[in-house]
Amino acid sequence: MKILVCISHVPDTTSKINFTDDNSKFDSNGVQYVINPHDEFILTRAMWFKEKQGASITVINVGEAGSEPTLRKALAIGADDAIRVNAVPTDGFFVAKQLAEVIKDGGYDLVMAGRESLDYNGGMVPGMTASLIDYNFVNACIGIEVDGNQATVTREIDGGKEIVATELPLLIGGQKGLVEDKDLRIPNMRGIMMARKKPLQVVEPVDAEAATASINFEKPVPKSACRMVDAENLDELVDLLHNEAKVI
Amino acid sequence: MSVLVFADNSEGKFKKNAFEVTSYGKKVAEMTQTNLVVLTINANNVSELANYGAEKILKVNNDQLKDFNAKAYADVIKQAAEKEDADIVIIDASSNGIYLAPMAAVNLEAGYASNAVELPSSVSPFVIKRKAFSSKAFNNTEIKTANKVIGLSKNSFGLIENSVSATEEDFAPTLSDDDFKITSKSVERATGKVTIADADIVVSGGRGLKGPDNWGMLEELADVLGAATACSKPVSDLGWRPHSEHVGQTGKPVSSNLYVALGISGAIQHLAGVNSSKVKVVINTDPEAPFFKAADYGIVGDAFEVVPKLTEKLKEFKANQ
Numbered sequence: 240m241k242i243l244v245c246i247s248h249v250p251d252t253t254s255k256i257n258f259t260d261d262n263s264k265f266d267s268n269g270v271q272y273v274i275n276p277h278d279e280f281i282l283t284r285a286m287w288f289k290e291k292q293g294a295s296i297t298v299i300n301v302g303e304a305g306s307e308p309t310l311r312k313a314l315a316i317g318a319d320d321a322i323r324v325n326a327v328p329t330d331g332f333f334v335a336k337q338l339a340e341v342i343k344d345g346g347y348d349l350v351m352a353g354r355e356s357l358d359y360n361g362g363m364v365p366g367m368t369a370s371l372i373d374y375n376f377v378n379a380c381i382g383i384e385v386d387g388n389q390a391t392v393t394r395e396i397d398g399g400k401e402i403v404a405t406e407l408p409l410l411i412g413g414q415k416g417l418v419e420d421k422d423l424r425i426p427n428m429r430g431i432m433m434a435r436k437k438p439l440q441v442v443e444p445v446d447a448e449a450a451t452a453s454i455n456f457e458k459p460v461p462k463s464a465c466r467m468v469d470a471e472n473l474d475e476l477v478d479l480l481h482n483e484a485k486v487i
Numbered sequence: 488m489s490v491l492v493f494a495d496n497s498e499g500k501f502k503k504n505a506f507e508v509t510s511y512g513k514k515v516a517e518m519t520q521t522n523l524v525v526l527t528i529n530a531n532n533v534s535e536l537a538n539y540g541a542e543k544i545l546k547v548n549n550d551q552l553k554d555f556n557a558k559a560y561a562d563v564i565k566q567a568a569e570k571e572d573a574d575i576v577i578i579d580a581s582s583n584g585i586y587l588a589p590m591a592a593v594n595l596e597a598g599y600a601s602n603a604v605e606l607p608s609s610v611s612p613f614v615i616k617r618k619a620f621s622s623k624a625f626n627n628t629e630i631k632t633a634n635k636v637i638g639l640s641k642n643s644f645g646l647i648e649n650s651v652s653a654t655e656e657d658f659a660p661t662l663s664d665d666d667f668k669i670t671s672k673s674v675e676r677a678t679g680k681v682t683i684a685d686a687d688i689v690v691s692g693g694r695g696l697k698g699p700d701n702w703g704m705l706e707e708l709a710d711v712l713g714a715a716t717a718c719s720k721p722v723s724d725l726g727w728r729p730h731s732e733h734v735g736q737t738g739k740p741v742s743s744n745l746y747v748a749l750g751i752s753g754a755i756q757h758l759a760g761v762n763s764s765k766v767k768v769v770i771n772t773d774p775e776a777p778f779f780k781a782a783d784y785g786i787v788g789d790a791f792e793v794v795p796k797l798t799e800k801l802k803e804f805k806a807n808q
């Protein structure tokens with residue numbers, strides 16, 4: 240099975256979010272970038288396929304040279320090779336176009352992406368990519384088994400889960416549940432050494448126009464201070480929730 | 488031109504999100520001086536949509552579409568948009584909505600703005616405010632394409648009553664085998680429980696509650712409030728509560744009206760997932776817990792003492808309502 244794992248390169252989840260140039264650009268100064276947390280789950284699940292059923296794993300990122308350490312980390316975790324499409328990932332549609340092109344050429348059986356990137360939280364790339372190349376697509380996957388050409392996939396739905404059956408080629412948007420936190424692989428020394436020698440191919444983007452453009456950013460209005468209520472005075476809390484906040 | 492809203496239902500019945508996208512669609516239609524058309528698939532009774540401004544309602548009734556199927560639904564949306572000459576399509580942020588919206592966008596060659604939290608700030612150019620960086624910021628995004636798909640963030644706009652007399656019309660889309668390459672095998676849904684996605688109120692517990700045996704008091708509080716129950720990530724990682732209750736950046740997002748946090752420190756990744764809840768109440772023994780900075784109401788105290796008392800107070804309050 241040929242697996243492609245799509246990795247987005249995002250600010251570490253504890254990063255302070257700031258903007259520059261009149262709030263039009265994200266301020267990456269001092270920001271540590273990491274593999275998008277959802278993508279860590281899919282990468283580990285891909286490793287299980289490789290170890291239990293045999294599979295090759297290619298990881299891909301659409302991004303500038305700055306995202307190579309993230310790809311190297313994925314290689315150190317156990318992916319076989321990496322592709323970087325050399326372009327600024329301007330919007331979800333643009334990224335989907337680039338991924339679609341690589342998938343068409345590479346003939347992947349299973350393409351694994353994350354539910355959403357934790358920067359723009361678009362949740363756009365997986366569904367758009369699948370539609371562009373007419374792959375079967377299941378979103379919010381929390382379980383996947385592949386047997387020959389057949390796939391059984393569990394997806395999270397509001398208030399529960401649904402099990403669906405489909406065929407390869409398949410693209411999923413995955414999340415925790417595919418594997419659990421305790422299963423997540425972290426690179427070890429040997430992996431890091433080996434990753435240096437694994438192929439990382441840089442390809443140029445295909446012509447595509449972004450469908451959306453970021454104009455600028457805003458910070459949420461600062462919260463007024465928390466109103467403290469004495470633990471002995473719960474009537475006050477009930478009253479505030481009813482009369483002031485009007486939520487009960 | 489028109490604005491097309493997809494109003495999803497659950498077993499034939501509309502939920503709040505259907506009325507929210509309809510209310511929103513009505514306003515967008517007013518801004519663009521066009522008409523609102525609401526698309527429904529296998530809904531029992533569509534008349535309620537007219538309370539929120541649905542002037543025209545398209546009714547698809549088709550047994551093949553009984554189980555949700557993202558590709559087929561996205562295909563129906565495309566056909567409805569073409570038939571109604573709709574250049575703006577609005578979809579909710581339910582698990583089904585976020586699944587099918589990007590597919591519908593590709594079908595319609597439309598730019599897609601997910602997580603929209605407000606009406607467009609301008610329609611030419613078309614600019615809309617969206618959540619970004621897990622609610623730590625907003626991004627004003629321009630959709631540059633002629634067709635546009637908007638994913639409306641849950642509970643961000645609310646319901647606006649606007650009674651109109653609706654025309655109902657049957658609509659029979661053309662479906663092909665290609666639409667049904669994914670088949671539903673089974674659906675498991677907690678019955679009789681309020682889900683985190685639909686809940687107006689969520690009561691959530693963290694590691695401060697010490698162990699799974701102590702969740703009884705949390706459930707009682709949730710019961711009185713008609714709330715869904717949730718938990719922090721370590722609580723689900725430790726197996727104290729099911730993973731489906733894990734909320735936060737890597738778990739479920741919460742955008743309820745009221746979020747009550749018991750014994751949760753308020754780590755940045757937890758807050759990222761719950762910040763869009765409107766009112767937050769925090770009960771924590773540690774006055775320095777970071778959650779107090781993000782909360783509206785706080786009690787410094789031991790959850791084991793405060794929660795049972797609060798439940799009693801709320802019972803009294805409800806009895807007098």
Ligand SMILES: Cc1cc2nc3c(=O)[nH]c(=O)nc-3n(C[C@H](O)[C@H](O)[C@H](O)COP(=O)(O)OP(=O)(O)OC[C@H]3O[C@@H](n4cnc5c(N)ncnc54)[C@H](O)[C@@H]3O)c2cc1C
Nearest residue numbers: 693694695719720735736737750751752754756772773790
């Ligand atoms: C990539 C990444 C993603 C993450 N995603 C998430 C996520 O989605 N959701 C999430 O929740 N976390 C997430 N985390 C974990 C997060 O950083 C915190 O570790 C976690 O939220 C802490 O959970 P907690 O508040 O339950 O536990 P703790 O931090 O241990 O806090 C327990 C709190 O309970 C209080 N307490 C103790 N006893 C009592 C008592 N008797 N009564 C009242 N209060 C009491 C304490 O004062 C303390 O504030 C993520 C972390 C990473 C690195």
Ligand SMILES: Nc1ncnc2c1ncn2[C@@H]1O[C@H](COP(=O)(O)O)[C@@H](O)[C@H]1O
Nearest residue numbers: 245300301352353355356361362363364
């Ligand atoms: N620039 C990118 N390069 C490769 N994969 C990406 C990129 N952006 C998003 N993805 C994939 O798409 C998923 C959802 O991202 P998004 O649509 O941006 O929320 C991510 O978890 C990745 O798997």
